[in-house]
Amino acid sequence: MNDEAPVDDFERIAVELWIAHDAIEILAVHARVPPSRPAANGPAELRYEVRDARADLVEAGTFADPRVVHSEFDRAGNVSPVVETAGAGSTWLFLPDIDGTVKIDDASTTLGILDLVRDLQTHTVPLLQPDDILGAPVKLLDNGASAQRADILFVPDGFTEAQMERFHEDVNEILEGLKRDPDYAAVWRGFNFWRQDVRSRDAGINESGQVRNTAFDVGPLGDSGRCHWPSNDGARAIRDLGATVNADYVVVIINTALHSGCATSSMTTVSITPNTAHVLAHELGHGLFNLGDEYAYAGVAAGSCASERPNIATSAARASLPWRDLLTTNTLPTPDRAEFHRFVGAFEGAGYCETGRFRPHHDCMMRSLGQPFCPVCRHARDRYFAPLGVEPEQPQIPANNKHCDHVSRVAGSNRFATAANLSRELFADGAQVVVLANGSDISPDALAAGPLAFKFKAPLLLTARDGLPIHTEDEIHRLGATRVIIVGGESVVGPGVARQLQDARITVERIFGANRFETAALIARRLTSDKPSTLAFIASGENTSLVDALAAGGPAAALGAPILLTSRDALPAATAQAIRDLGITRTIVVGGSGAVSEAVFAQLPGATRLSGPDRYQTAVAIATHAMEQDVVERSTMFLAQGIRLPDALAAAAAGRILLLTQPTTLNTHAAGFLEKHAINVTIMGGEAAVGDAVERAVCTAVQ
Structure with missing residues (x-):
């Protein structure tokens, strides 16, 4: 039924939703009565029934325009109706538990709430079949009897039988992320976690005008694009599955990369993004602890x-x-x-x-999202677990300076959070401009973007391809940025990211070429447009050698010199043209001949090579040259692991030295350099990236 269509002799039946960032706060059914309809013996009346998710009658009665009936459901299912005055000509029925139904009866017309929200005229999906439930529920974490624990059940929507393994991986990753959150780690023994495999006939969920046959018929709710919810039948099936394990809460993992999260007191839907664990932590705050949104x-x-x-x-x-x-x-x-x-x-x-x-x-x-609970929210959490006999353990939150005063660590729950946290340290007072790059393991555009960020006194933040991670989005808003420069084409930073920024009234500029070499050349042109440089750093743009450019970012930024990329055995046309057009007379090649061949080296003007037998010694060679030339700020140096790039990508915007190490042991060459030159060291990434033993060794080297 279309939510704008007349129903019987109603002039208009409609739904009003207030959908916040990731939760449904209220749901309202509007019934507007035409002036021609009043009965001869008095004002027009409508009869109403409000039923909860179990179809139990909550309240019933009649009302004449204008009246408001407002029912609130607590976690135990108790109801407290409140009657208020509404605007003339309308009646609102608020039902926070949207699994319920409202019957507005003037001609035996019963309206399901979600039937009003979503157009179901051409959408008929069969009920979940018994053989779609694959096996028995699996208990992933057993901390005791259900009566003394919060039992959480994970179910999938939009995952085919062939995709169940991926669903398992998603759940495991979410739980790992949730356990890393100190506020949930403190009460971890108060949870039991379950997983129930349920197959969908189609992969994905209802979105963008596409109707798919999925287990719970999840589709968009409202027009925010950030809330997806099951149909009435789907919600009942979810509730029935939860009852099989006495679940206090059901988490529906939906098969979409769109940022989505909605919650009621009994269930939540969350999509799979880099931030899912943080979204779930937030939603559990609603569903278990009765907390509201503070934004x-x-x-x-x-x-x-x-x-x-x-x-x-x-x-x-x-x-x-x-x-x-x-x-x-x-x-x-x-x-x-x-x-x-x-x-x-x-x-x-x-x-x-x-x-x-x-x-x-x-x-x-x-x-x-990504912030800890405040003391009041933590108190609400503890009040929830107290009847279950669960005392919170003191959360182990590592200090920035864990072992010594001159060694600190910038870390986050993922690469996006790490970059955002570095931005908070470097730009505590905000920034007008942000440079934004793809944060994948292989991100040549981000490597070339460091000097540009330094030029604009801007942080270098990271994004996923199809959506702006919540840490990045929050940091852009905290900074008060009015302009974002995206580096890379739509194949690496999709149009949806730009739309998110533009919707927030932020000016978006995009620098991109047909490939990574052209993009780096265009970044170089933008960098030197008002302050030419005769020096350029040349680094390999091939995936296996990108790490050399990582260590060059800080010194290049401090010098105002661009980073241009090359293939190992051939100088790309875009790079050669940029060298000519920009008047480059000196080049610093980073990496050995295995990364940039002698044939390419010979084509470069005034070339000098900085390299070592491996990536760690190459980073030391770059750092030594920067110290000798006195071009970098010396008070603080960065240290990052040299296996994966993302944690250190954002560091180039600071214009400082970056050294590399193995994840579990401090590289001996890096240690020697630190012992000789370092005053303060900032480690990039958490202990999974750069271990505690490395931090201790850095303290020893620097003291």
Whole structure:
């Protein structure tokens, strides 16, 4: 039924949704009655029934325009109806548990909520068949009896039987990410995790006008593009599967790369992106701990603000704050200034509204994905687990300076978060420009972009191909950036990324060529457009040798010199043309003849080679040359592992020396250089990338 179509003698039946960043806050069914319809004996009346997800009658009655019936469901299924006054001519029925139904009866017309939200006239999907459920549920983590634990069930939608192994991998990766979150690690023994394999006949979910036959019929909900939800039948099937393991919550993994996350008190849908573990951590805050969203949008009407939650208040008065016993400041409301950021107070801007709603802390997981819980949200978590006999363990949050004062670490849950965290350190006061590059393991565009970022006093942030990771998106907004320069074509940074930025009213510029060599040449032209350089660094653009360009990024940036790429045995036409057009008279070749052949070297003007027997010694050679030329800021150097590139990509924007090491043992050549020259060292990446033993060895070398 189309949500704008007349139904019987109603003038208009419609649905209004407020869909926040990744959660459904309210669902409203509008019934507008034409003036011609009033009965002779009085005002027009509609009968209503509200039923919950189990089809149990919650409330019923009649109302005359205008009335509002607002029902809230707690985790135990209890209902507290509230009647308020609405605008003239409309009736709103709010039902937070959207698995339920509303019956608006004037001519025996029963309307399922999702039937109003989604056009199902041409979409008939068979119910889940018994043979689509593949085997029994698998218990992935057993911490005790269900009555004393929070049981979480994972189910797939849009995964065919042939894709079940991928679903298993996705679940394992999500759980690993969730366990790395200190706020969940602290209560990890309070969870049981289950997985139930369910096949879909088609791969993917309903999106972009395509209807697919999937287990739970998941499709777009609303027009935000960030919420996908099962049909009524799909939701019932999910609920039934949850009942087989006494699940407290069901997580539906949907087979799409779009950033999507929605939640109710009983289930959530999440897509597979680099941020899925963070999205789930946020959604569990809603579903288990009854926490509200703390972010806000400009222009949201007061009537669309979230209701009071443990972490959302409607007044900054001390007596009105749900967290008044946890306050650590008497300044209420609390100014959102740096000197107050460590306090629990009442910061205005929460529950989708910039004014009129207050949150307890400057930032929190319920405001920015990837952030820890604030003390108030942590208290709500502990209150949930207390009846289960689960005491939180003290989270082990590594300090930046773990073993010594002069060695620190910048890390995140993934490469995107690491780059964002480095940006926070380097650009604490914000930046107008951001340079954005693909953050894959093989990212030549990002290697060439470091000097450009340095020129614009901009961070180098990373993105996935098809969507802006939440850490990157949040950091761009924190910086207050008004312009983003994307390096690379749409095959590496897709058009969806640009649209996300433009939707946020950010100016987007894209620098790209037909291949990596042309893109590097165009970056060089942009870099030197107002400040020419006669020097260029030449590095291999072949996948096996890209690491040499990684170590060259900082010195090249400090010199204002471009990084141009070449094949091993032939100088690309785009590179040769750029050398001529830019007036390059000196070149520094990074890497040995195995990366850049002698034949190519001979074609370069004023060429000098910086290399060593391996990547680690090549990095030392580049660093030694930079020190000898006195071209880099010496107070802090970077150290990264030399096997995979992403963690160190963003470091080039700082214009500093970067050394490489093995992941578990400090490279002896890097150690020698640090012992001789280093004052402070910043390790890029977490302990899985650069181990704790390496950090200890760096402390020894630098002291």
